[in-house]
Amino acid sequence: MARDYKETCLLPKTAFAMKGDLFKREPQWLARWESTGLYERILARPTGGxxxxxxxxxxxxxxxxxxxxxxxxxxxxxxxxxxxxxxxxxxxxxxxxxxxxxxxxxxxxxxxxxxxxxxxxxxxxxxxxxxxxxxxxxxxxxxxxxxxxxxxxxxxxxxxxxxxxxxxxxxxxxxxxVYRGKKPVQWCWHCRTALAEAEVEYAEQHVSPSIYLKFPLDAVSAAALRDKLPPGVDRVAAVIWTTTPWTIPANLAIAVHPALDYVVLRGADGEGLLVAAALAASVAKAAGLDEAVVGPSFKGEGLVGLQGRHPFESRWSPIYGADHVESGAGTGLVHTAPGHGRDDYKLGLAHGLEPYAPVGDDGRYTGELGDGAKALGLEGQFIFDANPILEQHLASLGALLQKPGQKITHKYPICWRCKNPLITRATTQWFIAxxxxxxxxxxxxxxxxxxxxxxxxxxxxxxxxxxxxxxxxxxxxxxxxxxxxxxxxxxxxWCISRQRIWGVPIPAVQHKATGEVVLTTELLDHVAKVFAERGADAWYSDDPTVLPELIRCADGTLRPREEFARDPSIIDVxxxxxxxxxxxxxxxxxxxxxxxxxxxxxxxxxxxxxxxxxxxxxxxxxxxxxxxxxxGFVCDEHGRPYSKSEIRRRQEERRNEIVARVTGGEALESALAAMRSSWATPEKVADAKKRLGKKTALDDVALAIAQDDIEYIPPEKIIAEQGAELFRAWAVFVDYENDMPYSRAVLNQAIDAYRRVRNTMRFMLGALRDEPAPLLAEVTLEPLDRWALVRLGEVLATCEAAYRQYRFRTVFATVLDLCQELSALYLDASKDRLYNDAADAPRRRSAIATMQHLVRSIATVVAPILPFSAEDVWDHLPAFAGKGDSVHLEFWPTVPAIDDGAALLTSMQQIGLVRDAVFAQLEPVVQAWGVEKQAAKKAGREPGAGEIAFADSARIDHARDAAVTIGPFAEAERATITLTDAQVAELLGLGALHLAPAVTNVGARRASGPPCDRCWRRRGDVGADGLCPRCRHAVDVFDRAAGAPA
RNA sequence: GGGCCCAUAGCUCAACCGGUUAGAGCACCUGACUUAUAAUCGGGAGGUUUCGGGUUCGAUCCCCGAUGGGCCCA
The missing domain is CATH 3.40.50.620 (HUPs)
Structure with missing residues (x-):
């Protein structure tokens, strides 16, 4: 029996694990980085910029x-x-x-x-x-x-x-x-504070009253519209629409758009209703009129200067022109309360109206109310409670166009914190102009x-x-x-003051006697010094030295600090x-x-x-x-914001749909199929049905399905169960400029990409076999290795540019791409020399020197993105001259110049074409072999009884058994390939290859001769001992090193 | 309702200025290998570039509109 040569092959060997076990090991690296002062050491390195x-x-x-x-x-x-x-x-x-x-x-x-x-x-x-x-x-x-x-x-x-x-x-x-002024701000009556723009949220489904309110025009105004009246109309009222009846007591004006068309609409009892032409029909409908009978239309500018009577206060509301008036909804005439709206305020400012807001901090009416409102008992009343009272009252006055109690659902500002509806209210605040x-x-x-x-x-x-x-x-x-x-x-x-406590105080003071408010650079200089020593808490202490001894007033007089009170406001965060x-x-x-x-x-x-x-x-x-x-923002697979509450809402939606479909008579499978549930595998459906059979409530089963289907994966779960690295891999796998899809499926893809890189690194570390590799300068580089280094150089250039532009995705994608390419071509083609050449063979030394450089460079390049795994690689990278104890102490890698780099790239491009042609030709052969093998297995016989015919009828089990001739090649094309046929054959994993200009297509036959017992190549040079000369030598070297001949 | 942005294969992404047959990877189907083995290699299928107009010899790309989605505001 022939010797088993496997042990003599230099197969991959490394302690670098295939599985990262990141969640377990990351804390160890973190501890190490902290104890070795990594961050400080990185900063301590000499740098150019x-x-x-x-x-x-x-x-x-x-x-x-x-x-x-x-x-x-x-x-x-x-x-x-x-x-x-x-x-x-x-x-x-x-x-x-x-x-x-x-x-x-x-x-x-x-x-x-x-x-x-x-x-x-x-x-x-x-x-x-x-x-x-x-x-x-x-x-x-x-x-x-x-x-x-x-x-x-x-x-x-x-x-x-x-x-x-x-x-x-x-x-x-x-x-x-910086100035102090009274202006409408978004106010939370619950938190009793003004809110910054960024602190305002919006409720989508807020319900407000909806009222159409009449302001009867005075005689002079009505006369001005005499020729605009439809038949049967003898008097006119301006009609406004509002969802905040509580602001009616503060109404001071009515706004129209000068360029908009207006008409008088015939209301009940011969009353004319002044509205925008475009909105006449909808107002008529709201007023319950059967048809909209209108007079001739005219521009809004004709209304400016007219006035309507306030429904219950003894004053007139003048009509002004304003650009903010729209004809999309309402009446085209806008109720204007300068103390309760931003546009209103602006309009009021232009016409000398006060920002009148008879509402206190707590959202209750103050004594500033007019007599009409006071007579209603509104003083001290909470404004939202006043809405129905006002509506009822207005109805009793005949001032409403519609029946009371109408509601509208719309988006409405709410407090980011307490979620109560906000009001707009004029208050005295500090502003930046x-x-x-x-x-x-x-x-x-x-x-x-x-x-x-x-x-x-x-x-x-x-x-x-x-x-x-x-x-x-x-x-x-x-x-x-x-x-x-x-x-x-x-x-x-910019409204910069807030009536709260937890913040930096606005260090203004008010003179108790004169009421003068002082906020000067002198004062601020003093307070800044105090805060630097004692913090802003000092403002809230009784210590008088928080203020300078003497405070300069506007007229230049210096007054003692005891005469002043400190401003209780804090600065907007x-x-x-x-x-x-x-x-x-x-x-x-x-x-x-x-x-x-x-x-x-x-x-x-x-x-x-x-x-x-x-x-x-x-x-x-x-x-x-x-x-x-x-x-951008993290979203689910449908592009919706990814948050716990949003996911829960969607889970419930899904549960309801399942329940509705099943109770509607649909079978669970078809219901799920119709809903395109990714969850509905046969086993899971069977399981769910079993649970239903056991009388578990449909609701619960449906919810379980929904929760499984639409999963909420908190980041801490990914980090604890898989590792922070995988979250980082996800972050770099999606495009952060836009919304970033986040789901189990996307995470898995990122993890797969990560594994690809990890495994490629692992293979190369295995090739180094935990032993120091020669440096590039110490070996004669094979063309294939030179090519790999040229590719590395390209990748480094791309990645460097990408990093400079914060295109981290590109960095990772480029490295991933390189790993795929190396894996499929370079590493695959290098296996023979790595495994089978003698340890000190020049071809093998060239390979490991190159791979050492590749590993080292790639680890360094991905270190900012995958700091844990890069360090893991570094830990397993055999020592070399100048190797530091952490990959994070490295600078950007370099690659030696390759003289024939351009030619190698061209060669590989051509070889890519050859490769496509060869594999396409071989595919049916290998495919047929697979079919035959399975058929044989099924029939319980040895495969190959029925020979697979191809070309000269020799069987080809594997690409390496094939000897391929490929053409047609123009001489010029062939010349661009700087590798020999043997080198190309090796690159493609073929037994032999002949690039023949004269041949008109691809031809394959089985390579001649038996395979070498050790390297399994058919090179036609196998000796009597069953080994090719190369393997003979390698085995001898191995045996000598082991000290014991077999 | 307004401002800004996004839409390419089932999924995640490419495609220099407007220019050949819109490319990868994953997933899927399929074969090999057992010497990267919870790994690796080969092959295959998969697209009306969201929709409708327009400009152009030519549009994923430019313009207009619609739809869906996001962020910010009202």
Whole structure:
């Protein structure tokens, strides 16, 4: 019996596991990186440049959700890749700690315990609450593998940060664009505070009253419309439509669009109803009229200057022209209460109307109400409770066009925190003027809005320039410009005050006697110093030294601080986070106020990017960032936002559908099939039916199916069960510029891609067999190896460019592509020399030197994306000169120049064509062999009894048994292939290949001679011992090394 | 209702300026191998580029409109 030569073959050998077991092992790497000070060591490396990245602070409340995790993964890709490319990049994580959600949590807890808490104590509790969540989120963010200064993050509640916020505010004051004014703001009567734009949410299905209300025109006004009346009409009323009857007591005017067409509609009892022509029919319908009889139409400008009588107050509501009036819904005449609406306010401002808002902090009417409303007993009444009272009253006055009690379901603003409906209410607040010239030296009297807009454009222009250099700067993607521009263009003045406790106080003071309010740079300078030492809590202490001894009033007189009271408002948290570049980066000589990159979700065009831009423009005179990169949102496979509540809603929807179909008589299978359930495998259906048979309620079974079908996979579950690396692989597998699909199926695809890379690395590590490999310079490279290195060079160039443009997907896809190509071609073709050549054979040395270089380079390239696995590879990569203890200490890999690189690429391109032709020809043969083998197995006989005929009738079991002749080749084409026929044959896994210009097609026959017992190749040179000379030599070498001849 | 964006194979993504027959991978079907084996290699099928118009010699790409979806606002 022949010797089993398997042990003499140098088969792959490595301790690098096929299975990552990442979830178990990641914490070990994290611990190691921390204990060896990896982050500091990365930064300590000598580099040519530096890159300033600035973390946008997540809110320190609750656990991290998918969006946060994605965002953190992308940020880590940035930090790690810039460091890899030789730009020293720090990552200082931060948290947004002040603000309403935390305060409300603490408040709720205090109320539950019926405690009366002082502001100072309240703030202390809020600080504890914020600290608690910072700790939770820090653990979660670190677990993802994000590298950074986790022990010294920046917190907006830190003393130094608070002081810098005051200094940022100082810059606005110095620019003379901070003012106090009464303006309508979005107000939450429950939380008793004004809300920022970003704090407002919208309820989709809010139910409001819907009333059409008549304002009878005075005699003069009616006379002006005399020739517009339809027959049978003798008097006219303007008709408005509103969903907020509670604002009627504050009505001061009616708005029409000057360019819109209006008509008088004949109402009941000969009353004329003034409405927009386009809406006459719908108003008639609402009023219960059988038909819409109208007079001649006329432009709205003809109405300007007329007036209607308020239904229950003794005053007139003048009609004004306004562009915001629309003809899409309502009546085309808009009820205007300048104290309760933004457009209303603007219109009132233009015509000298007060922002009249007789509603208090708590949403109850105040004594400012008119006599008519007071007579109704509305004073002290909660406004939403007043709606039906008002409606009833208006109906009794005959002022309503429709029957009372009509409702409308529409989208309505609600408080982000308590979810109660918001109201618009004029209050006294601190504002930053968007359109006042900035007066500080160096700001050239440009308004904040103008400066912000010009900065947006400057960034865009710079981005376009950078693009031609293959770098990403400015707005990335470029439509970010359009988006933020629209917002800055149309935004109102910035309301920066909030009537809450947990935040940075607005350090203004009010003179107790005169009522004068003071907010000066002098005052702010003093307070900033105090906050820097003692924190903003000082504002809430009794200590008088928080204020300067003497405070300068507007007339220049200095008054003692005892005469002043401190402003109880705090600053909008968006102002704080918008100042983060100033608080975190500006003071560090290593960083500076100009940040290279901000990276957040596209919602931050209104949030952090926006507030940072405004603060930057008033503090620095320019945008604080050079590039703004945005990502989309995590969605399910239908493109819907991926959140726990959304998924639960869809699960219930699905359950209901299942229940409805089954109770409707449909069989479970067909119901599921009709619903295209991916879940409905026969086994599962059978199981479900069994459960139904056991009298489990249909509801429960259906819900179980739905929950299985539409699965909610929290990020911590992926991380705990599969590893953070796989979440990172997902993040890089989908396109973050758009919405990112997230589901079990997509995750599995990302995991498969990851495995592909991992296995390719594993094979090459196996080829190295845990032994140091020769360096490239120490071997004579085979053409195939030179080709692999040329390909590596191409991949490195692509990946470097991609990293510079934050196209992480491209990096991963390119590496994955290389792995596929190496696996199918290069590695497959190298197996023979790796396994069967003698250990020190030049061909084999060439291969392992190349593979060592490939592994090392690929691990380094993917390290920013897959830091754990890259480190795993590095750990298993045999030592070489200059090898550091972590892949993350590496710089961007290089490849030696390959002289005949271009020729090799051309060759491989040609060989690709040859390959396609050969495999296509061989396929039916191999296929037939497979069929024969299975038939033989079934019949219980040896395969091959019926010979597979091909070409010269010799059987071909495997491609390596085939000797192929392929043509036609022009001599010129053949000349572009710089490899020999034997080399090409090996590359394709063929026994032999002859590229013959003269032949007109592909021909294959069985390679001649018996196969070598060891390497199984038919080369026609097998000796009497059953081995080819190459294997004979290899076995001799092996035996000599083993010291024992067989 | 408004601003910005997205739509290519069952899924995730490609396709330089408008230019040959729209490409990969996964999944699917199928074969090989047992010397990468919870691995690897070969082959196959799969597209009216969401729909409707327009510009052009030529449109996935440019323009207009519709539909569906997202973010932000009202």
């Amino acid at each position: 530096r890159f300033v990245f600035h973390d946008g602070p997540p809110y320190a409340n609750g656990h991290m959700h998918h969006g946060h995790v994605l965002n953190n993964a992308l940020k880590d890709f940035v930090t790690r890749s810039r460091n890899l490319l030789g730009e020293r990049t720090r990552f200082i994580p931060g948290w947004d700690c002040h603000g309403l959600p935390i305060e409300l949590n603490v408040d709720r807890e205090a109320k539950r315990k019926k405690e009366n808490v002082s502001p100072a104590e309240m703030r202390a509790r809020c600080r504890d609450e914020a600290t608690k969540w910072v700790d939770v989120q820090r653990t979660e963010r670190k677990r993802l593998g994000v590298l950074g200064t986790w022990e010294t993050p920046y917190l907006t509640m830190n003393k130094g940060f608070e002081a810098q916020v005051i200094r940022a505010l100082r810059a606005f004051v110095a620019n003379e664009i 968007m359109d006042e010239p900035m007066k500080a030296p160096g700001f050239f009297n440009v308004t904040l809005r103008e400066r912000a807009l010009s900065e947006i454009d400057r960034l865009a222009a710079d981005g376009a320039r950078a693009e031609t250099e293959g770098v990403a700067r400015g707005w990335v993607p470029s439509w970010g410009r359009e988006r933020i521009r629209g917002m800055i263009e149309s935004r109102p003045d 968006w102002f704080e986070s918008g100042s983060s570049f100033y608080a975190v980066c500006e003071p560090e000589p290593d960083l500076g106020a100009k940040v290279d990159l901000y990276l957040e979700g596209s919602d931050q065009h209104r949030g952090w990017f926006h507030s940072s831009l405004l603060v930057g423009c008033a503090v620095l005179g320019e945008a604080p960032y050079r590039a703004v990169l945005t990502h």
